[in-house]
Amino acid sequence: MTDAPMTDASSSPLSGNVLFYNQPEPLDPARHGGLGVNAADKPYAFVGATNFVPLTVTEFAAGALSFPVVFMGDQKQPVAVMGLRQGENLYVSNEGDYRPDAYIPAYVRRFPFVFADDKQNSRLILCIDRGAPIVTEGGETPLFVDGQPSDYTKMAMEFCNNFEQERLRTEAFVQLLGELDLFETRTANFTPRNPDGSAGEPQRLAEYFAVSEDKLKALPAEKLAELRDNGALGQIYAHLVSLLGWDRLIALAFQRSAQTPSAANN
Template identity: 75%
Template structure:
């Protein structure tokens, strides 16, 4: 896995998953609708990192390691694969594994807010390349020249997501100001044929919250983190790091199912 202390290019500048975002409007998109398609989450299958908001740490921790990436940004993400371009949680039918948490970042697709720097507002956009957006689709985006109930619900979801994104930014800033981050490595020690331990292999390097720094904090600061809810999210993140073992197990399962690809 590549060094995840640096945010991947697709997460800085271009928006992950969105190939052709367009401001939603009646003139261009009045005939569009959403239709069920094969492999509905196929667009997630080529990304091993998916952004999370802070309130998702606890449910996401049951499925993935929750880590922070980017030297400055420290974006929280769910790790879904050990290398760029792979995702162990999207099955061949394009669905998430039944036991996996689906991040809100994925659930809002193909909608997304964009900044209007001129009017200082957010504009609702859609990814025009989304496979399930078609002319005359079963669930229209507009009805009688007005946004449909589906579109209104999507806008509300994006509004809520934006609030959670801002809350996440504040959470990261708080941890940064308290100097609680450290660089960590995820390592794997294979077994030799005779059962002895092989050479450790580094899977990833990333930012995590330092347990030692957390323990060294004054009691009143810990109380503040407890009272504002940050401490619970911190522990959810720390517990999630046990999930690296799950990812390794999934990697072995995937390799066993596709031996030709594994040996290529």
């Protein structure tokens, strides 16, 4: 894949809706030559606005240590489940601190940069979220130096290039699972305890797609060997192990709920 252009991009018809980004603009030295990025005390506070974040397939193992990795929607988009309710993220405190022991998805780390799809010219264009609070005129880390991309911008472009390659690899992985008919619909449930200790009425937390262990076991030996050799089998097992993380989410939700009343009284 070629590097994304950054000049004469503002006239290109771009498409794509991206989580977290409010005002993405094609990066252009004529338009953004004076912009820079300031360091933030809580750089990942914006993640607190959502309860899921997209993951690439190569992040499954690292993500599995922190949260459930599931597939969502018609496209079977892999995501990290970070909360039980829409708009609530249990890995970001009310003060905007990201849990230090939790994995930070690459989707989050690339912010405020992102690629936009220029379908007319069959290319990707590097954009920056002009609405991000850390992006300001005269920011401490400039985007351009003497009209050329700064080292910071070059690193951002490389990161986004790598992310795009991983995104395409993830699409191929999901397509392969679909072709093998390995997906099944699952639900995450929680059974509360009544005051007397008996089991209460089960509550459904979420419905999602996951790999069926039964379908996986039923694959021919040569197909399993193929999945093993191309690395897909390891990613599948990382996904399956991650589903144990629903219990951790429930525990974090109880912890958050217990902290809220005391915080409100202070």
